Amino acid sequence: MDVLVVGAGIAGLTTALALEKAGVNARVVEAAPALRPLGVGINLQPHAVRELIELGLGEELAATGIETREVITMDRFGNRIVVHPRGRRAGYDWPQYSIHRGDLQMLLADAVRERLGADAVRTGLAFEEFEEDADGVLARLRDRASGEVVTLRADLLVGADGIHSEVRRLLHPGEGAPLWNGVRMWRGVTEVDEFLTGDTMLVMGSHNVGRMVLYPISQKAAERGRCLVNWVAEVRVSADPHGEGVSANWTREGRLEDVLPHYADWRHDGFDVPTLLAESRFILDYPMVDRDPLPSWGRGRVTLAGDAAHPMYPVGANGGSQAILDARVLARELASSATDPVAALRSYEEIRLPEANAVVMACRNMPLDKMLDLVAERAPEGFARIEDILDADEVASVRGIWRQTTDLDAEALNKRESWDPVAG
Numbered sequence: 001m002d003v004l005v006v007g008a009g010i011a012g013l014t015t016a017l018a019l020e021k022a023g024v025n026a027r028v029v030e031a032a033p034a035l036r037p038l039g040v041g042i043n044l045q046p047h048a049v050r051e052l053i054e055l056g057l058g059e060e061l062a063a064t065g066i067e068t069r070e071v072i073t074m075d076r077f078g079n080r081i082v083v084h085p086r087g088r089r090a091g092y093d094w095p096q097y098s099i100h101r102g103d104l105q106m107l108l109a110d111a112v113r114e115r116l117g118a119d120a121v122r123t124g125l126a127f128e129e130f131e132e133d134a135d136g137v138l139a140r141l142r143d144r145a146s147g148e149v150v151t152l153r154a155d156l157l158v159g160a161d162g163i164h165s166e167v168r169r170l171l172h173p174g175e176g177a178p179l180w181n182g183v184r185m186w187r188g189v190t191e192v193d194e195f196l197t198g199d200t201m202l203v204m205g206s207h208n209v210g211r212m213v214l215y216p217i218s219q220k221a222a223e224r225g226r227c228l229v230n231w232v233a234e235v236r237v238s239a240d241p242h243g244e245g246v247s248a249n250w251t252r253e254g255r256l257e258d259v260l261p262h263y264a265d266w267r268h269d270g271f272d273v274p275t276l277l278a279e280s281r282f283i284l285d286y287p288m289v290d291r292d293p294l295p296s297w298g299r300g301r302v303t304l305a306g307d308a309a310h311p312m313y314p315v316g317a318n319g320g321s322q323a324i325l326d327a328r329v330l331a332r333e334l335a336s337s338a339t340d341p342v343a344a345l346r347s348y349e350e351i352r353l354p355e356a357n358a359v360v361m362a363c364r365n366m367p368l369d370k371m372l373d374l375v376a377e378r379a380p381e382g383f384a385r386i387e388d389i390l391d392a393d394e395v396a397s398v399r400g401i402w403r404q405t406t407d408l409d410a411e412a413l414n415k416r417e418s419w420d421p422v423a424g
Contacts, residue, residue: 001025001334001341004139004154006127006167008035010042010101011306011323012160013108013121017055018331020115022421027154028112029141031126031161035109037102038251040187040284041217041230043068043201044099046092047408048321051328053094054420060107065099066216069199073368073398075375076205077382078268081390082398086201091410098201098215098230100189101320125150127166130157130302137301156341157302158330160323163248163291165308171298178248178289178311181364183207185288185314186233186259188280189217195227196270201317206372207236210262212273231276232314233259234288254285288313290364293357296349303345305330310356313363316405322356328419335421362405371398 001024005012008030016026044052044065052061069089073081087096112120125141132138137157141150159167163178196202201215211234218228259277266273277283290311297304306323330348337344371394379389386395 001156001338002027002154003156003158003334004029004137004152005158005160006139007159007161007165007306007308008032008105008109008121008123009160009162009306009323010104010108010320011308011326012158013105013112014052014055014324014327015158015160015305015330016112016116016120017108018051018327019334020112021055022331022335024331024334026116026120027152028121029125029127029139029152030121030123031144033124033144035105035121035123037100037106039101039105040189040232041098041215042101042104042320043215043317044097044104044324045318045321045406045408046087046090046094046096046410047413048324049087049094049097050413051324051419054328054418055111057107057111060111061097061099062219064103064107064219065097066199066219066222067095068098068201068215069197071201071203071402072196073372074202074204075372075379075382076209076266078204079379079382079384079386081372081375081386082395084399084402090407091414093414098217100217100228100230103218104320127159127161129170130167132300132302155301156334156345158305159298159302159308160305162307163289163311165304167302168304168308171302171304172294175291178287178291180248180287180289181313182236182238183234183288184237185286186254186277187231187284187286188254188277188282189228189230190276190280191221191226191228192276192279193226195229198222198227202271203368203372204266206369206376207234207366208373209376210235210266211369211372212263212266214271214276229276231273231280233263233277235259235262248287248289250284250286252285254283256280256283258285259283290360293360294353297353298345298349301342301345303330303349309353310360312360313366315366315368316359316363316402318359318363318406322359326352326356332419332421359405367405368398368401371401
C-alpha cells in the first residue's frame with residue numbers, strides 16, 4: 001500500500017511516521033518551498049505525547065520541549081483563581097510538553113526522512129486536484145518554482161493541509177472562508193531570565209478585558225539558564241481590521257502598537273507583560289477562527305486529518321494533539337484492514353470524527369473565558385480571595401473546564417492498550 005499525504009505540518013508528518021510503523025509506504029508533499037522552524041508555541045497533551053513516544057520520539061521531545069506541570073488561572077491583576085496540575089502531576093503516565101511549533105515540525109521531518117528516505121518529503125509542490133478510480137488516486141500538483149504540473153499516483157490520499165485545505169475544499173465544496181468569532185490574537189516569543197517556576201503555564205484575564213496566555217517552550221534555553229516564553233494576547237474587538245475570515249494567515253506580521261495598549265499596565269510579581277511584548281523576537285497577528293464540524297471527512301480513497309479535518313479555536317491547547325491522534329488511529333485501521341483500505345478509511349473516520357468534533361464544539365463554547373469574564377465582572381478592580389468572588393461550585397467548574405476541552409480521563413488513558421498497529 002502507498003499513501004500520499006498532502007501537507008508537511010504536524011498532522012502530515014506524524015501520519016507518515018505512523019504509517020511507516022504500520023508497514024505502509026508514505027510520501028509527503030508540501031506547498032512551501034522548504035521546511036523551516038517557523039511559528040510560535042504549541043502544547044502536546046499527554047494523550048498525544050504517548051503516541052509520539054510510541055513512535056520512538058521520546059528522547060527528542062524531552063530534549064526540545066518543556067514539561068509543563070501546572071496551569072495557573074489569574075485575573076488581569078495577577079490574582080490567582082485556580083491552579084490546575086498538568087501531565088504527570090495530574091496522574092497521567094506521560095507528560096504534557098510545551099514546545100516551539102517549528103522545532104516540533106523539524107523534529108518530525110527529520111524522523112520522516114531518516115525512516116522513509118531523504119525524498120519522502122517533497123517541498124514546493126502545491127496540490128490542485130485529484131482523480132480516483134478503482135485502483136487508486138491520481139493527484140495533480142504544481143511545481144511552484146517551474147510552474148510545471150506534477151502527477152503522483154497512490155493507493156490512498158490524506159489531506160493534512162491545514163485550515164485552508166485544498167483537499168477539503170474538493171471534498172466539501174462551497175464551504176467558504178473560516179469562521180471568525182471576533183477575537184483578535186497576537187503571538188510571539190521572548191527570551192527572559194526566568195518565568196515563574198520554569199514549567200508553568202499562565203492564563204490571565206479574559207477576552208473582554210484582554211487575555212494573556214504565557215508559557216516557556218524551550219529546553220535548550222533552560223539549559224542556558226534562560227527561559228523562552230511563548231505569549232498569546234487575545235482581545236475581543238468590534239471591527240475586523242484585515243478581512244480576517246478570508247485571510248486567516250498564520251504568518252501575517254503584527255505591530256507592537258496594536259497590541260501593547262491593551263496590556264500597558266499588566267505588570268505583576270514574576271512577569272512584566274509590556275516588556276515581554278516589546279522585546280519579542282517577532283509579532284504575528286491572527287484571527288481566532290475555526291470551521292463548522294463536518295458530518296464526514298472523506299470519500300472513497302481520500303480522507304482528511306488534523307486542521308484540514310477539524311480546525312478548532314486554540315483555547316484548549318489541543319489542536320496539534322488531536323492531529324497526532326488522527327495519525328495513529330488512521331495507521332492502526334489501515335494495518336488491521338490492509339485488504340480493504342477504503343473500509344479502513346471509513347473506520348478511521350467513524351472513530352475519530354465524533355471525538356474531534358466534540359472538542360471543536362467544546363472549544364467554541366469557550367467555557368473558561370465565560371468564567372473569567374464572570375470574575376472580571378464581579379471584581380473589576382481585582383480581589384484578595386477567589387472565594388469572595390466565586391462560590392465553591394463555581395470554583396469547581398473552573399477546575400473542571402479543562403476536562404471539557406483538553407483532558408482525557410487519566411486512568412483510562414493509562415490503562416488503554418497501545419495503538420501500535422497489529423496486522424489484520
